[in-house]
Amino acid sequence: MRLLRTLQLQLRSQLARPATTLAICLMGLLGGCAAALVIVLFRFAIEHGGYLVGNSTQWQQPMSDVSRFVIPLVAVAIIYLLFKLTGFKRIRLGIPYVIHRMKQHYGILPWRSTLNQFFGGIIALIAGFSVGREGPAVHLGAASATWLGYHVDAPKNSIRTLAACGIAAAIAASFNTPLAAMVLVMEVVLREYKVHIFIPVMLAAVAGSLITEQIFGPTTEFAMLIPVNIEPATLPSVVLFGLLLGVIGVVFKALMLDVLKTVQPIALSTRLLFAGLITAILALLIPSSHGPGLSAIAQVAMSHPAMSVIFTLLFAKTVAAAVALGMGVPGGLIGSVFGIGAISAALFVSLLSPLHWMPVDSFDTFILLGMAGMLAASIHAPLAALLAIVELSGSIEVVIPAMLVIVPAYLVSNQLFRSKSIFIAQLELQDLPYQIAPVTIALQKTGVEAVMEREFKLLLDPTQEELLDALETAQAQSVVVMTVNENNQPEYRMVSYDIAAAYGENPSLNYLPLQGLRITATLSEVYDILSPQRRGAVYIYDQDSNDPLALVTWETVRKALQRELA
Structure with missing residues (x-):
């Protein structure tokens, strides 16, 4: 036990530093493995659960009208009961909520x-x-990795990094796209690039991809798409398609956000009921609209439906996704966006093929381009969109046409319509803060254990003479006095000479009350306590708040901030 405790203390000490240490790499790898295994279980449950409702082919086989109508209604009833059992009153799920928790609660x-x-x-x-x-x-993924960090008593700065590792591993395990996964973490969730975070995130993404390859195989769900080279003469059509995707992305975002805004005052049970009812009606009227977002890709890629069918499917999928996501059904947005992008591509190709503006064999390529452009227009992550399509297709030939789709789609959404990333817009509508001051961001990266002052003098209710003697002999050490208040609770104060007063036989002293912080805290928490006075210190404890181990002074925080912002 003593050896394990010693190893834990050494691990915690290394994790407190904002550096690419062996400790954070090892923890990132373990966190990635934990997240990937949870996602494997999640995927198995979805695949085998399909058999329970008579669906084993991604909603491609015929089903009775009764089944298509009843299944969504039963599902929302079960989801509501689940939320009631856990005491869940507000829908706080998915990527927007994780972004909020990363910024405000270290993930x-x-x-x-x-x-x-x-x-x-x-x-x-x-x-x-x-x-x-x-x-x-x-x-x-974030929950799995941070659970691991919490149980090894990791500092909060490293828990935030572990959350990023878990997210990367989870995305890589879901789609077998490790490169896109780590870029998505940096571009969408963290919104910053730091080497000491990037390296463990990279390891976690690799772990997630390897684990899913061993269990589900190396191929992705888009293996049926066979991209071909786009001829230079076709590239103007690619740019035109990107402009169209920018408009479609803006329309989808506006529709989803309008639904979210409209239903906010409505009770959770009513919201879920309407989501189930609208999905059931659409499934009854347009059976091809039934199924998760990615099922639309298989529909258009394998069956090559007529233009009228494609247009109807685009309308149905856009409405179904906006309603489900806006009303709080616990699912993701990117899969829906991929599906809408693929259907848009099928419609675009059907419109231009009679004009002989593009080769017949470019259908699969345009489906991939539709997914990339729609993703860039919706979440404003152009690099993640590009890498996702390259990895999902396994083809380097799509890089140039994908760039020519992503750029106009992003510019139309971001510049022409001034439309925000859909995740940011969701956070603002739900009043979930996601922006923090640069000072806080800088100081969150360092744990107090990395900079705390372990050498200090602690005096228990000293006399005036004992206190003056301690100050005389303290040299560079801080002097802390402990007294007991009327509630029989210890209070700590840091004592120093009052340099504004003249020294005499009874020199004036300054007494600054000290608050305690646990050793897993970050310098950001120290800053929050000390910044109003711009002086003083906090004391650091491990398990017992009445057992000070070290001090962190305002001067230490100031120097650390200068280093980070330099």
Whole structure:
């Protein structure tokens, strides 16, 4: 036991530093493995759950009208009961919520929301709602990795890094796209690039991809798409398609956000009921609209439907996804966006093929381009969109046409329509803060254990003479006095000479009260306590708040901030 405790203390000490240490790489790898295994379980549950509702082919086989109508309604009833059992009153799930928790709570997620995301996501995907599995994957990946960090008593700065590792591993395990996974973490969730975070995130993404390859095989769900080289003469059509995708992305975002805004005052039970009812009616009227977001890709790629069918499917999928996501069905947005992008591509090719503006064999390539452009227009992550399509297709030939789709789609959404990333817009509508001051961002990266002052003098209710003697002999050490208040609780104060007063036989002294912080805290928490006075210190403890181990002074925080911002 003593050896394990010693190893734990050494691990915690290394994790407190904002550096690419062996400790954070090892923890990132372990966190990635934990997240990937949870996602494997999640995927198995979805696949085998399909058999329970008579669906084993991604909603491609015929089903009775009764089944298509009843399944979504039963699903929302089960999801509502699940939320009631866990005491869940507000829908706080998926990527937007994880972004909020990363900024405000170091990526630590409540266990209730994690349970709801796991089981609710499985039910929603089995029931055929037009959602994706990457939203639950991001949530579950962050929760799995931070759970590991919490149980090894890791500092909060490293827990945030572990959350990023879990997210990368979860996305890689969901789609077998490790490169896109780690870029998505940096571009969408963290919104920053730091080497000491990037390296463990890379390891976690590799772990997630390797684990899913061993269990589900190396191929992706888009193996049926066979891209071909786009001829230079076709590239103007590619740019035109990107402009169109930018408009479609803006329309989809506006529709989904309008639904979200409209239903916010409505009770959770009513919202879920309407989501189930609208999905059931659409499945009854347009059976091809039934199924998760990615099922649309298989429909258009394998059956090559007529133009009228494609247009109807685009309308149905857009409405179904906006309603399900806006009303709080626990699923992801990226899968839905991929599906809408693929249908848009099929419609675009059907419109231009009679004009002989593109080769007949470019259909699969345009489906991939539609997915990339729609993703860039919706979440404003152009690099992640590009890498995702390259990895999903396994083809380097799509790089140039994908760039020519992504750039106009992004510019139309971001510049022409001034439309925000859909995740940021969701956060603002739900009043979930996601922006923090640069000072806070800089100081969150360092744990107090990396900079705390272990050598100090602690005096227990000293006399005036004892206190003056301690100050005389302290040299560079701080002097702390402990007294007991009227409630028999210890109070700590840091003592120093009052340099504004003249020294005499009885020199004036300054007494600054000290607050305690646990050793897993970051310098950001120290800054929050000391910044109003711009002086003083906090004391650091491990398990017992009445057992000070070290001090962190304002001067230490100031120097650390200068280093980070330099």
